[in-house]
Amino acid sequence: MRAMVYRGPYKVRVEEKDVPPIEHPNDAIVRVTLAAICGSDLHLYHGLMPDTRVGMTFGHEFIGVVHEVGSSVQNLQPGDRVMVPFNIYCGSCWFCKRGLFGNCNNTNANNYAVGAYYGYSHTAGGYDGAQAEYVRVPFADVGPSRIPDWMDDEDAVTLTDACPTGYFGAQCGDIVEGDVVIVFGAGPVGLYAARSAWLMGAGRVIVIDHLDYRLEKAREFAFAETYNFTQYGDIVLEMKKTTDFFGADVAIDAVGCEADGAFFQHVTAAKLKLQGGGSPVALNWAIDSVRKGGTISVMGGYGPLFSNVKTGDLMNKGITLHTNQCPVKRQWPRLFDHVRNGYLKPGELVTHRVPLEHIAEGYHIFSAKLDGCIKPLVVPTAV
């Protein structure tokens, strides 16, 4: 089969690989019909996630058709059209049974701290991902769902990570009616989070980024007020001013470890890899922009090492920090309702559809933010 393969920082290509075999009785092999590239993949692509091995296939957002099932699979049959959450989880451990699907204890041998995800380095369990023609899906009776007939493919694929993560991000803000919510980052996760904040009754939603075309999308898709942080000497002070010097009730970090806005922080963390946890610029801005006793929801991805977070202000202000890898399938029933009711059309953020054979261009366009790119999809050849 054809598969995207990582060749070292900033380099990927398509190679011929074997179709993955069934390794466990509850595995399924899924023929991928549509995959996506996620902001998280950029952290791998830039060489920021430790133990990202050359030869690995990335991709954790995908839909497809069941090709083969293991001997213990009861809920799926070959031919079923399925959407698969990015989390790989057993459904039976202490954590899964309590809904922490992103924190399964039975699927990531490499790390206790990290859950398992498709195509997300050995730090996330060493599973090959779905930017390929076929992918191994462990615990086929637990993660995947049949795609409802009424749902279109681009909605389905964005519902496997980016959209539920944004929605979960808004929930982690514990928004009450009339709250002022600031979302840092106007990528797919931030845009879905901003849109979801309204569902929870926010009174004002502000989105911050430095890419004008994404901020335009934030106004259009997420009905948000927007700020380009490069246009203000001090974005934190600006947030204080716009809230009558009170601060926001809630801030959502949808940026993660490659945050821009402070040259030194970005270069030491994202380029020179000296702050192994990543650049905490957006998180620090969040800490300084919320009011005392406010809440911060961290959806942005960070590395497993230290970084320069302003813990002092976090404590002095009595801020509540809520964060996790999104338990995707827990979000689905309610999100499906919202899609059906027309409250949300997740596929609206898709801007690019890249053939698998052009995967290198796809990564570059998304990484360098060319051509108005917000959400790129990957279309495998054999469909």
Place this chain on the structure above:
Amino acid sequence: MTDTGPYTAQKPPIAESPERLRERIPGWGADLDPINRPSATRLQWQEDTGAHWEFPERQPEKWPRERSVEHKMLTPVFGTACPPRWLSGAIRRYSYARYSEGRSARWLLFVLADRIDAFENHVESFLRLRPDNPITETGVKSEFTHHGLRSRLGQHRADLKHQPLDPIIVAGPWAAAAGGAYVGARRLVDSLRG
């Protein structure tokens, strides 16, 4: 009279009323009641996850699978991509066997192994006659097909300040290798000439 705004018991008021927001934004307030938020209670018992086992069957271990020392045993299911090999593999195995996830040394060794792994694979790609090609593999061609200039000029982008570092990160090791090869070859030629 001074405006005492944030120094009283009231929050600064919101400009738009709920009625206005409901009109303007599809679904505004649909999940106002936390009961409607699927993850409002973070730890919540899940009756039916689809799992029909108490503990999963064990996936056969086809090679000694590296695992975190913070795990009591190998997890019943694990990834099988890219088994560790060569020097990078030895470093990774050592680090997994030696350090907990709390130790910086563990992660720094992985970072080192990652760089060595890239080097090993570049060398192998030449030996296998499927050489790495930094031009096609970085996708820079899209700079010309997808408005590289127009996407940057006249924008207020913060990343323009450090994007010039990207080619150095990608090409630096190649240039160093080429330079090293050139110096080595010259020394060899000089010594052969006596």
